[in-house]
Amino acid sequence: MFITAEHIRKSYGEQLVLQDVSFAVKEGETVGLLGPNGSGKTTIIRLLNGVIDADGGSILVGNWNPVTNGHEIRRMSGILTESAGLYYELSGLENLKFFAKLYGMYDERRIQMLLEEFQLANHQHKKVGTYSTGMKRRLGMIKSILHRPSLLFLDEPTNGLDPEGIQLVMQYIRRLSKEEGTTILICSHILHQMETVCDTYLFLEQGRILESGTKSELEARHVQQISVKVETGLAGSGQYAGYSYERVNHETVRFELPSKDAITNLLAALTKETWVHQVEIENRDLESLYFAIRRGKHE
Numbered sequence: 001m002f003i004t005a006e007h008i009r010k011s012y013g014e015q016l017v018l019q020d021v022s023f024a025v026k027e028g029e030t031v032g033l034l035g036p037n038g039s040g041k042t043t044i045i046r047l048l049n050g051v052i053d054a055d056g057g058s059i060l061v062g063n064w065n066p067v068t069n070g071h072e073i074r075r076m077s078g079i080l081t082e083s084a085g086l087y088y089e090l091s092g093l094e095n096l097k098f099f100a101k102l103y104g105m106y107d108e109r110r111i112q113m114l115l116e117e118f119q120l121a122n123h124q125h126k127k128v129g130t131y132s133t134g135m136k137r138r139l140g141m142i143k144s145i146l147h148r149p150s151l152l153f154l155d156e157p158t159n160g161l162d163p164e165g166i167q168l169v170m171q172y173i174r175r176l177s178k179e180e181g182t183t184i185l186i187c188s189h190i191l192h193q194m195e196t197v198c199d200t201y202l203f204l205e206q207g208r209i210l211e212s213g214t215k216s217e218l219e220a221r222h223v224q225q226i227s228v229k230v231e232t233g234l235a236g237s238g239q240y241a242g243y244s245y246e247r248v249n250h251e252t253v254r255f256e257l258p259s260k261d262a263i264t265n266l267l268a269a270l271t272k273e274t275w276v277h278q279v280e281i282e283n284r285d286l287e288s289l290y291f292a293i294r295r296g297k298h299e
C-alpha cells in the first residue's frame with residue numbers, strides 16, 4: 001500500500017470534520033474522492049501531505065508520516081488546488097522556472113514541452129494575472145507535475161476548463177497513471193469525468209467514509225436491478241422471456257433485469273425473433289451509483 005490512513009479524526013475548533021476515516025491506496029492507483037461540499041475531501045488531502053495535522057489516528061504516505069516528514073511527502077508529490085498557488089505578477093514561464101528551481105528539478109526542455117502540451121507556449125511570457133481561468137488551471141496542472149511526482153493530488157482539476165482543456169487534462173491524467181505509474185487522488189464533482197480515470201472510489205459524507213471500492217464492487221453491492229434500454233423490433237410491452245419491459249418509444253423498450261447476467265439471455269431470445277440495434281445499461285454509471293449509495297445509507 002502506498003497510502004494508509006487509519007481512524008483519522010480532525011476538528012476545526014468545535015467542528016468535527018473527519019471522524020474515524022480509514023482507507024488505503026495502492027501504488028499506481030487513481031482514486032476518486034467523492035462527496036458533497038464540505039464532506040472533508042480537501043481536508044484529507046491536506047492531512048496526507050502534512051499541511052495540517054490530524055487530532056487522532058495514523059497516516060503513512062510512501063512510508064513517511066506526514067506529521068514528522070511532511071516535507072519529504074511534499075517533495076515527492078504534486079498538488080493542484082483551487083488557487084494553484086501561482087504568482088500573478090510573474091509570467092507563466094517565470095512561475096514554472098521558479099517552482100522547478102524550488103523543487104530542485106530545473107529542466108528548461110521539460111518546461112517547454114509541458115507548455116506545448118498544455119497549449120500555453122504562446123502565452124508563456126504573459127503575466128499570469130492576465131490569464132483566463134482555464135489558462136491558470138492548465139498552468140497549475142503543469143506546476144503540479146513539473147518535478148515528476150510519484151503522488152499527485154488533484155482538487156477539481158477541470159474547473160473552469162473549456163471542453164478541449166478538459167480533454168487535454170483528463171488524457172494527461174490517464175497517461176501519467178499508465179506510463180509513469182503515478183499514484184493519483186482526485187476530488188471532483190464531475191462524476192462522468194471521474195469514471196474515465198479512476199480505478200477506485202472513496203465516498204465521503206459528513207466526514208465519514210460511506211463506501212469504497214472499484215466500480216464493479218460498488219455495483220455488486222448497490223445495484224440490485226439493471227435497467228436496460230433496447231432499440232429493437234419487439235412489439236408491445238409487459239413481459240418477454242420472463243423479464244418485464246415498458247415502451248420508451250416505437251422502436252425502444254426498457255427492460256428491468258435482476259442482474260447483468262440476464263442481458264445475455266434476453267439478447268439471445270430477442271435476436272432469434274427480431275432485430276436489435278442498440279443496448280444500453282442505464283443505471284450503471286458513477287452518478288447512478290453515487291445516488292444509490294447515498295440513498296442506501298439514509299434508508
Ligand SMILES: Nc1ncnc2c1ncn2[C@@H]1O[C@H](COP(=O)(O)OP(=O)(O)OP(=O)(O)O)[C@@H](O)[C@H]1O
Pocket residue numbers: 012017035036037038039040041042043044
Ligand atoms: N481552515 C479551516 N478552518 C475551519 N474550518 C474549515 C477549514 N477548512 C475546512 N473547514 C471546514 O471543514 C469542512 C470540510 O471541508 P473540506 O474543504 O475538507 O470539504 P470538501 O469535501 O473538500 O468540500 P468541497 O467539495 O466544497 O471542496 C467544511 O465544513 C469546512 O467549512
